[in-house]
Amino acid sequence: MSDFITLSCPTCGGSIRLNSNRREYICEFCGQKHMIRKEDIESFGRCPVCNRNDRVEKVSAIFMNKSVSSSLQSRLKPPVEPILDRNKTIYLTKDIYLEEPKLIKNEPVYESNITGPGTILIMLMILVTIAVLIFVFLDIASGFNLFIPFIGMLVSVWLFKNEKKKYKSKFEEYKRIKEKNIKIIADWKIAANQIHNKWEQANNRWEECYYCHRDDVVFVPGEKFHKPLNKIKELLYRID
Secondary structure: OOOEEEEEOOOOOOEEEEEOOOOEEEOOOOOOEEEOOHHHHHHOOOOOOOOOOOOEEEHHHHHHOOOOOHHHHHHOOOOOOOOOOOOOOEEOOOOOEEOOOOOOOOOOOOOOOOOOHHHHHHHHHHHHHHHHHHHHHHOOOOHHHHHHHHHHHHHHHHHHHHHHHHHHHHHHHHHHHHHHHHHHHHHHHHHHHHHHHHHHHHHHHHHHOEEEOOOOEEEOOOOOOEEEHHHHHHHHOOOO
C-alpha cells in the first residue's frame, strides 16, 4: 500500500497526493501552501510492520476503553511517575535508574565541644592541683612541696591544649565530610530531576503512541522506530 493519500486542494480543487509523514504541502496547480492538523496526520497512522491502519488504535484510547481485556490494558499502561526518594533506588527501566546516594558516615562534632573523657580528666587534674595548692599554702609548705602542684598545673594546661587541638582536628574533618555529603545530595537531586524529565518525555510519547493488533507492535506515527508490545518501555524511553 502506498504511503500517499489522495486529497483535493481546498483552494482550487486540484488533486493532490500527500505524504502521510508530512504536515505541509504545496498545491502543484495553484501553488497554495497548506498545513494538515496533527490529529489528521495521526489518523493516517499505519503500522510500520504491515503498513496498514485498519487494526491500529491509539494506546491511550485502548487503555481507557473498559471493554478491552485487563491483560492488554495492563501492558499498555502509561509509565509510572517515579517517586524522588533518596532512600531507595529510582527505577524507570533496567537501563534507566538512579541509586540512592552513598553518604559518608559522619559523627557530629562541635567546635565548642570540651566534654570528652580526656577533657574531664584534665579538669579533674586541675581541680586536684588547686586543692593541693590550697592545702600546701595553709600548711606553709616548703618550696619542694610547692613545686609539685606547679608541675601538675603545667601538665594540666599542656593536656588541655592537646585535647582542644584534637577536638578542633575532629571538627575540621567533620566539616569536610559534611561538605562532601552536601555535594553528593546536590548531585543526586540533579540526577533525580533528569530521571523525572525522562519520565515526562516518555509519558508524552505514550500519548502519541499507537498499537497494531495485527502485529502486536507499538509505534509513534512518523517514526520508523517501533517495538513489540512487551518492549513498550524501550519505545517510550527511546532505547535502541
